[in-house]
Amino acid sequence: MAETLLFNALREAIDEEMGRDDTVFVLGEDVGVYGGSYKVTKDLYDKYGELRVLDTPIAENSFTGMAVGAAMTGLRPIIEGMNMGFLLLAFNQIANNAGMLRYTSGGNFKIPMVIRGPGGVGRQLGAEHSQRLEAYFQAVPGLKIVACSTPYNAKGLLKAAIRDDNPVLFFEHVLLYNLKEDLPNHEYVVPLDKAEIVRPGKDVTILTYSRMRHHVTQAVKGLEKKGIDPEVIDLISLKPLDFDTIGASIKKTHRVVIVEECMKTGGIGAEIIASINDRYFDELDAPVVRLSSQDIPTPYNGKLETLTIVQPKQIEAAVENMVALKV
Amino acid sequence: MVQERTLPQFQAPAAQISPDEGLLLYEDMILGRYFEDKCAEMYYRGKMFGFVHLYNGQEAVSSGVIKALRSDDYVCSTYRDHVHALSAGVPAKNVMAELFGKETGCSRGRGGSMHLFSSEHNLLGGFAFIGEGIPVALGAAFQSRYRRDALGDASADQVTACFFGDGTSNNGQFFECLNMAALWKLPILFVVENNKWAIGMAHERATSQPEIYKKASVFGMPGVEVDGMDVMAVRAVAQEAVARARAGEGPTLIEALTYRFRGHSLADPDELRSKAEKEAWLARDPIKRFEAYLLEHNLADEGALKDVRDRIQTTIDDALTFAEDSPEPSPDDLYKYIFAED
């Protein structure tokens, strides 16, 4: 076991996969000589050379399309989005080509590529650098969407994403890069499409992902003191959602609270509620409650920014209210 | 260190400038420099947050270009926007308050360092994404032409200055917008501040033709290379381009060879640029150089220059007090400004 920071866990994943498969390569802005904005590719340039750790000019749409072509013809590119928000400039290549090309080519091509990088609401980075993009991309057919949340799952999931034969959008959270955890010394891979049960419980199911997992964990401490026993599930895969795990939990607790950093309108939570209504309506003892961030561009001001995203106290209160509801 | 480009010749003695104009340029450059130094101090003291990109070293470009404009002309900037905003006339206190996230900031604390706006001063914005300001600037220039030629308003001869870096000149929007500007003869100056680096990416490693000004020729547009450490040279080039634009003769691409004295942003460890390279450029400090020029040509004496520096020091101190004492936006206003009805 070795204590590892999340950014380093990601780095290890890339390093190991590049080592085992020489068709894997990294491209993006400042990934090479500079070692990546968050140092996820540090020193890999020296180890693998400039073609395998390729510094691109700042032309998101074009270098994303270049990766699609490389993937179609047998390579396995990993794109680092310096900030995932910049990939809005590459939306065309991600949606039309990466996402849909396997279908439109009638199965002639596969697009094994990973698009990864920092996202989410950081600390006072201003609206454009604090986007919650998962909602935009969840509508794109042909994409897998994964959000890591701990050094352990970050490493195992990224390795799985690199090995997957489909385009995977891999979300990392800017505020989680310095999380520490003891990682196994042996090699491991974590499946992309399985939710993770963070804490088993019986009173209520809390569905969350990415940084909000940690806000939920904080809220749970308070809830435990009040004798409440929540089941916490980290969704991991935002597309497709793991309804086996979600459904089994609902059948146990009959109550659901969703905690997400995503915007409320058209968000991941909105999709989950709709799906729960479709699948498990009869199991519910109360309407599903959704705690999402506000539908506004993230304000720069620190206080307004805090008000924009869900805080542990709100989670605690919402769960308490739900458990207090008698049926 | 990569071979430095040979600087274009500039006939300094032929340049005409009055003592008042000289002092105005000097004051603008000092304002930019002192403002940024104060930002660095505040950031390192933990009073300013987020991504903060300083402009130190590049002052001759902002002052040389923007002071060649009229107050009703437009300026469009990037994330390195503080000094462009100041040159465009946005008061230092409102820029500083913005960086403190205050309601009195020029973007009411909602924008931050990379999103400075002022409709009053025709500052179209700071844009955090590379190149995204270029089409916006193009739109402003189109508007001038539209008012003049489609609506028959003869007074609509405003010019737009659009600033961006060498790294940004590799972005598709640059080429797309050059094409349209030339096609429609829009009154716009594309000002590339070639400071040789895009964060950690050396210009030569990202660009097949490092002489950016030459790219104008493809669009049938004048492209000019200028010493971006010489405010007189920048001003002369800008004046000519502005005159062309105002006369309806279309856009100009200006490549100013300059250097940023600090890291890319205040969070950048700045480990890649060699000491020798930095020293060579520091020795060409545009402010020291212009001081020498003013003295040599008897346009100002030491006392007058010191007066300017003292005055600006007071402006900066006042701006800081104003920013610190200003209220934060009210939590009740969290939803304000989403729609124009607000």
Ligand SMILES: Cc1ncc(C[n+]2csc(CCOP(=O)(O)OP(=O)(O)O)c2C)c(N)n1
């Ligand atoms: C679309 C987009 N991609 C990447 C970035 C991250 N980024 C910020 S500044 C920068 C380098 C820009 O260099 P240059 O255009 O030369 O301007 P300079 O910073 O030197 O003034 C990069 C890559 C961004 N802001 N926007």
